[in-house]
Amino acid sequence: MTRNLLPFTQFVVKVHSRCDLACDHCYVYEHADTSWQSRPKTIVDTVLTRAAERIGEHAAAHGLTGVRVVLHGGEPLLAGPERLRRAAEAFRAALPPGCALDLRIHTNGVLLGPAFLDLFAELDVRVGVSLDGDRAANDRHRRYADGRSSHPQVLRAVDLLRRPEYCHLFAGLLCTIDVENDPVAVYRALAELEPPAVDFLLPHATWEQPPKRPAGQGPHPYADWLLTVYDLWEADGRPFAVRTFDSVHRTRHGLSSLTESLGLEPASLVVLETDGSFEQADSLKTAYDGAPATGLDVFTHSLDDVARHPGMAARQSGLAGLSADCRSCPVVRSCGGGLYAHRYRDGGFDHPSVYCGDLMNLINGIADRSGKQSTVPPAASAVPAQPAAPPVPAGLTERQLDELASGHGGADTVRALARAQLALTRAMLAAVRTTSGLTRSPAWDVLAELDAVAPAAVDAVLGHPYARAWAARQLGGDPAAGLGPLAGLAAAAAVRAGRGDTVAVPLRGGVLHLPTLGRLDLAGGARKALVTGTADGFTVRTEDGTAVPVDGPHWHRVRRVVLGGDWTLALEDVDPQRDSHQRPVADRLTDSELASWSWGLREAAELLDRDLPEYAAGLRAGLTTVTPLRPGPPGREVSAAARQAFGAVGIARPVTAPTLALLLAHEFQHVKMGAVLDGLDLYDPADTARYVVPWRPDPRPIEGLLQGAYAHLAVTAFWGSRARAYDGLPGAAADHARARFALWRRYTAEAVERLADSGSLTPVGLRFVDGMRDTVAPWLAVPLPRAAETAAERIRSRTTPVVSG
Structure with missing residues (x-):
């Protein structure tokens, strides 16, 4: 059973156990653990x-939607390009449909040279590079x-990663702190390379092997060092994560x-060594010889077995641990x-970190500095700043709430949700500005001015679904999000405003x-484009003033399908x-694929209007965007919504229009349910139980149960409409x-009752679920042939979902 286990989502895979450098601060070769000496140099096929296979089965068992695999060492490039190719292809092929690989x-x-980077571009492998700062710092x-310096070779590698053809692969830099290095020089050297992210890492140490604390630097030199970097980072407008x-x-x-x-x-990471053994976090190598070992291996143990290991449980126990x-x-x-490793003392980890004082001073120092930050100037008041995105009231009337609870939701009701969501997007953008230090941003100034004089143009862009998706990623700390969007x-x-405003937009690759408008591919290695909105369209120039055509084959506009009415x-x-x-996601649609989608969507819209009018009205008011996905395996439809x-x-384009209507x-x-939950507390968030759901084999948290039950109201209504259309008729x-x-009427009824009996619903949640129950009740009274019930029971016994929940 997997229901009580916290699944792993990050996997460090050692593809080569040796290194071509001899860094004297390396925890693999220079600290307490010596297991590297007995391991094979290179991982075998x-x-x-x-x-x-183990990662794939773990992802399938826990319903993971994404995992991260980091190829590591030693030095992983020593494994060679062919072995790295086989690794990438093996991990990608083993994941179940619907689980993305990072x-x-x-x-x-x-x-790191062009041959490796070409391979990584082909295989979609992002690259992180270790660099401790300027040459003096790195050579320490x-x-x-x-004894030779590695600094020139590393700079050459980073320069390659900054090229337009490779910059999308650049994940960032890792810098191990040495308090004898000048923090200002280190920061400036790293910032000059324009990385998307920098991790400043405390050197691994324990109470038995404490970190160096040079005389004359004060009791908390690591906090002082990091706060110096923090002040520079803030002053520069937080140029990287x-x-x-x-x-x-x-x-x-x-958060x-x-x-x-x-x-x-809780920790979500596990390490795989070159011999196939599972280990805990690499940092434990600094504690004592054998500290990371689990005694488990990839051939005889599953990842659930690893998750049950006492060391793993200790790293997942939160405050109680x-x-x-x-x-x-x-x-x-x-x-x-x-x-966790930094707590080791006297044979155990039940101690504060050896960096305890430094961590407290760092956290309090940042808190003190954050309290002194300026507020948003009046020019940006149309998008008020917040420290984090707060819930936005749904703004629903009593009637509209009950309408949504039934599973339906007319045009006015869904438009009310859309207005609340737009307000939430604005609050999140303001939070991005606050947490990213964009106190002097020309792009923000243009957006704020347009909000005052051309609000419809701003609303059209901020109402784009993926505007909020980017803001959420940025607030979530995704280093790939960046501030360019x-x-x-x-x-x-x-x-859209067409007033002649010009905005400088950083380019990626x-x-x-331009959200809601399209994509322009520029040649020649340009890093920035100047976009000017005009009365009859827009113009684009590169930084040197060269005009770029916007009406040729390099402009890929967003294509729209008119489905009737408005x-x-x-x-x-x-x-x-x-x-x-x-x-x-699917690539740019070909003309024939576009035609197929257009006809399919038009037919699906007609079916929705005819067979599900109580759902179609809300769809027409609130669904603005369909993103084509890549198809799944034969016989399985692929569709998804993002909170x-x-x-x-x-949606991956299905074969038939009725199926497309069902998926929509x-x-x-x-x-709709995501928007409701943004504005209303329907359940107690402290409920950490997992609930059995009838349409899939793995138990779900209460929000998953609620989302699934609500989505299947529409699924049941669809099949009920189809059954009525065939009333009294024979045939397959x-x-x-x-x-x-x-x-589906049985599945949905069971899920609704499980929600009602959970004991975790708030008063408004109970009212909402009562509305869902009122919709389900008439379906249960519809007589059906015994053969239909028998066929349903046969499907149910397989516990395989027909439509993803």
Whole structure:
């Protein structure tokens, strides 16, 4: 059984156990653990294959929508390009449909050249590079065995990663702190390389092997060093993500940490060594010889077995797993006791971190500085700043709430949800500005001015589903999100306003994206485009003033399908944020694929109007965007909705229009429920129980149960309508419709009752579920042939969902 286990979502895979550098601060070779000496240098194909299978089965068993695999070492590039290719292909192929792979490699950079980067571009592998700062700082530890500097080779590698053809692969830099290095010089050297993110890492140490604390530097030199960097980072407008600083900001506001080194979130990482053995976090190698070992291996043990290991459980126990001193500390929710390995003392980990004083001074220092930050100037008051995105009241009348509770929701009701969602997007953008330090942003200034003089243009852009999706990623600390999309939003609003405003938009990989409008591919290695909205369109120039044609083959506009009445859907196949649905997205549609989608959507709209009018009205008012997804395996439809993308659904084009209509109705139920939950507390968030749901084999949290039950109201209504259409008629299609109606009315009724009996619903939640029950009750009274009930029971016994929940 997996219901009580916390699944792993991050996997560090050692593809080579040796290194071409001899860094004297390396925890693998220079600290207490010596297991590397007996391990094979290179991972073999049998280990790779079995590891991929283990991760795939773990993802399927726990319903994971995404996993991260980091190819590591030693130095992973020593494994060679062919073995890295086999690794990437094995992990990608083993994941179940609907589970996305975030594949990365962490390298010292000295071997990183165009051949490897071409391979990583082909395989979609993001690259992190270790670099401790300027040459003096880097040479203090990161040298070859013969004493030579590695700094020139690493700079060459980073320069390659900054090229337009490779910059999308650049995950960031990892810098191990040495307090004898000048923090100003280190920061300036790293910032000059324009990385998307920098991790500043405390050197691994324990109470028995404490970190160096040079004389004359004060009692908390690591906090002092980091706060010096923090002040520079703030003064520069936070030019890149820093997980340590971002995590302190987030945990102070009750949000999750972005690193295992801070916060109380349970650890979700496991390490696979070159011989196929599972280990705990690599950092434990600094504690004692054999500390990371589990005694488990990829051939004889599942990842659930690994999750049951006492060491893993200790790293997943949150506040309860900390020492008494830590539990009573005022900054514990930000500190989280520090990194688990750094607590080691006298044979155990029930102690504060050896960096305890430094962590407290760092957290309090950031808190003090945050209290002095300026507020948003009046020019931006149309989008008020918040420290984090708060809930926005749904703004619903009593009638509209009951209408939504029934599963339906007319045009006025869904428009009320859309207005609340737009307000939430605005609040989240303001939070991005606040937490990112954009106090002097030309793009923000243009957006704020347009909001005052051309609000419809701003609303059209901020109402785009993936505007909020980007803001959520940025607030969530995703280093790949970046701040460039804010300029894209401002430029798109400027184009729509047509007043002559110009916005400078950073390019990624030579691509200019204007949300709601399209994508322009620029050649020549340009890094920035100047977009000017004019009365008859827009113009684009590069930084040197060169005009770029916007009406040729390099301009890919967002294409829209008119579905009758005033309903127009965007077929979004160019927005880089469209992958928010956690499923692989389709590439730009060909003309024939566009035609197929257009005809299918028009026919599906007619079917919805005819067979599900009580759902169709809300769909017409609130569904603005369909993102084509890649198809799943034969016989399985693929569709999804994203909580942070109101108004959009992702669908892999099904063969028939009725199936497309079903998927549209089903996924838009998730969209509506997400908007309701943003404005109303329907259940107690402290409920951590897992509930059995009848349509899938794995138990779900209460929100998953609620979302599934609500979505299946539309699914049941669809099959009920089909069954009525075949009333009294024989044939396979009629039998199929009646069996599906029998199945889904039973599934949905059980889920509604499970919600009602949970004991976790708030008063408004109970009222909402009562409305759902009122919709289900008449379905249960519809007589069906015995054969339909028997067929439904046969499907139920397989516990395989017909439509994803």
